[in-house]
Amino acid sequence: MVKHCAGLPLAIRVLGGILATKNNSLNEWKKVSTNVKACFRRDTSDVKDVLALSYDDLPPYLRPCFLYLSHFPEHYEIHKGRLIQLLIAEGIVSPNEEEDCGEIAEDVADGYLMELVERCMIQVCERDIATLEVKTFQMHDLMRDFCMSKAKEEKFFYIVDQSNACSSSTDQGFRRISMHEYCRIQCIKSTKLRSLLFFKEIPIEALRPRSLVSYEEGESRLCNPLASILFISIIGISLLKLQGIWTYMLNNFKLLRVLDLEPINDFFGCKLPSGIGNLIHLRFLSLRDLSFVRSKLPSSLGNLRCLQTLDLRLERGSCSHSNSIYVPNVIWRMLQLRHLYLPSKCKSRTKLKLGTLRKLLTLVNFNTKKCYLKDLINMTNLRELEINGPFKIEDFNEELDKNPPIIQANYLHSLSIISNEIDTRHLTHLLSCCGNLRKLSLAVEISKLPEYHYLSSNLVYIKLIRCKLEEDPMPTLEKLPDLRILEFHDKAFKGKEMFCSAHGFPKLESLSLMYLENLEELKVDEKAMPSLRGLEIGNCHNLNILPNGLRFITTLEKLKIESMPKTFIAKVLQGREHDPFIIVRD
Known part of the structure; x- marks a missing residue:
């Protein structure tokens, strides 16, 4: 069969991936051989025919996972953990199946992606140095081209790129849009939009009058005396326009399940609008590294009861002088949360209540000054915990065995602690509660x-x-x-x-x-x-x-x-x- 692959390594690997799934059954191998020969009898046959054969051989549950990979730009290194969260938020892998299969949805999605790896349809880039599990992967250019053509054929998604970024509007029938290039949000007319992912920064220059700015050797500078007077006004106008982007999104995309704004690390408004709470269908919301002049999150976030992933790590892009993010005490309402990333510098009028988040698997930037230590004991499904900041145990008994357990999560496998305030006895008691820990990082x-x-x-x-x-x-x-x-x-x-x-x-x-x-x-x-x-x-x-x-x-x-x-x-x-x-x- 290799001779039919025209010496192309990708075709050979993909063909090998198909055969690897056949359990060395001679009859099944013969069927594959027959199909390969049939493909290459055509005058126009090429490597795409082998790729099509590999797609046709996919079981039904793997096809949407494969097509979803076409969202990502060319040569993009895909982080497996983030992709798994997106697949679950989109409903491609459903948490409702957990009780039936005996596995959590994240493990099911991980298994699906590993099947695609074994079939050589995606390529491993990096593995975890400790567990050797896949961390990131990419798609071969030819495989991605085939994936995109198949996704477009099935109207699986719509990509905004250089070819259509300036078009007046996107197709109204698509429910998933992936932004590879900057375009005016107002061009998107699909009221049934379920997923909006950004992979390109929205430059502030796109909102400024170009006559005020010149570029020399990669640096911008004001090019006339009036510019210094008008600059503050221009920034104000820009922020108003950016707020207009928010207003348009919140008013027109009310069925969104996925809103991933992580790659946009330029100005994106003076604050997060309270209207974010109207997107009640959201499952995935990432605000990581966004820039807000006022780093105060609205209490309307508590309306997002369906959220499964919430990433509030704004600090890298924050313009706040204190570099501290105000988080309202409403996260406890999000009972479906599975992955929570708090700001590393968090401020709130009261400690955040998190004890209701019993489905939580990932908790990042927890500290006992801003959160209640006792809430950890309710998170019995926790797998990854990162403590960033003070860690103190109140009413601590000198005899370690007489202190109540801090964590009762039997599946906790990763613990990271970054703190300047920790008692060695408290650390000892915490570690004694983590019997199945596999990875430990201490910066204390x-x-x-x-x-x-x-x-x-x-x-x-x-x-x-x-x-x-x-x-x-x-x-x-x-x-x-x-x-x-x-x-x-x-x-x-x-x-x-x-x-x-x-x-x-x-x-x-x-x-x-x-x-x-x-x-x-x-x-x-x-x-x-x-x-x-x-x-x-x-x-x-x-x-x-x-x-x-x-x-x-x-x-x-x-x-x-x-x-x-x-x-x-x-x-x-x-x-x-x-x-x-x-x-x-x-």
Whole structure:
């Protein structure tokens, strides 16, 4: 069958993906062979015929998932987590099926995407270093072209790009619109619109009179004396026009289920209008990195009772002097929320109530100063938790076992803590409640790590940043049976010596030591780290030499040295100047 693919790698891979789904059944392979031969008997046959064959071979539940990928621009790196949230919000994968299949909708959607990967219809770009799960992927240009043509044929969506951005209006029959180029929102006339995704910034220059602005060497400047007087007025007019964009959207797209404004990081209005609460059908709302002159969110957000994903991480684009976002205490009304991303700097008149969000899977930027710690115990489905800010436990009992549990989520696999205010005892109690944790990232100042038995034995990835540990953490961490990746960054340890004992770190594959300014010696005993494949050392200026114990590690494949003293580098390279497994960077 390969000879029919005209030597095209994509066609060969796609054909292999089709065969891989046939369970080595001879009859099914023969059917595929017959179909391939039939395609290439035509005079006009080309690789598109093989791609069409792969589409025709898709089961019904995979076809809309595949067609949905045509929303994304050419060469766009698609983040799997975001795509899964969009698929669920669109109803392509329904949460209502969870009880029937015994899996949550996110796992079902993930399985669908992995089927497309196995069929070679999408290409993996990046995998999670800890779990090896796919993080991002892309579509081959030819596959994307075929996907787009099929989606247009089935009127699956409408793309606004260079070919039609200036047209007077879009087709009124489409329910999904993907904005690849800037166009006036008022050009969209579809009152049945369900999905509006942006992939291009709306430039403020598009709203200014061009005669006031000139460009030289990539920089804009005011080109006449009157401009400085009129500039403030122009900004005011621009903001009014931007508010007009909001008004048009909120008045005409009342059936929206998906509104993704994340890529628009230029001015998008003086504030988020209260009319946002009229979009009661919304399932997905992303305001990430949007710029508002007034970073105050309206209480009408509480009307969005169907929301499943809410991203309020506005701070990067915020024009507020305080760089703090006001969030009204209405999120507790959104009982269907599955993914909540709070602002990193959040202000509210009272603490945010989140205890009603029992379906929550992702919670980012939680802190005990702005939220109630007790609410975490109700989030039994939580999988990913990021604490950013103060973490304190009130009425804490000195005997850890006598404190009530903080979390009862059996599926919590990822925990990240960024805090300047944390008691080591509180951290210990929190970690003791996370028995199934696989990924742990700590950016907190603590003198020593919690004892080994308080850490999850399922941990495969640990990253420590700015912890300023005084005691050597290796005797604790080397006991973790499944730990594969360990990273010390930016003053994570301020001691002088680290020691890895025999039989320690049985599965460790990657060790990174970066910006440990006081580290003078790393000792590795024989039979320690028997599975180590990669070692990275950088900006550890007091480290004199690599440990002798490394010579016993036969699995080591890559040694990366970065910004280390010349004497250290000379000792490493002695007699091995051309060894490809040693990478040295200034």
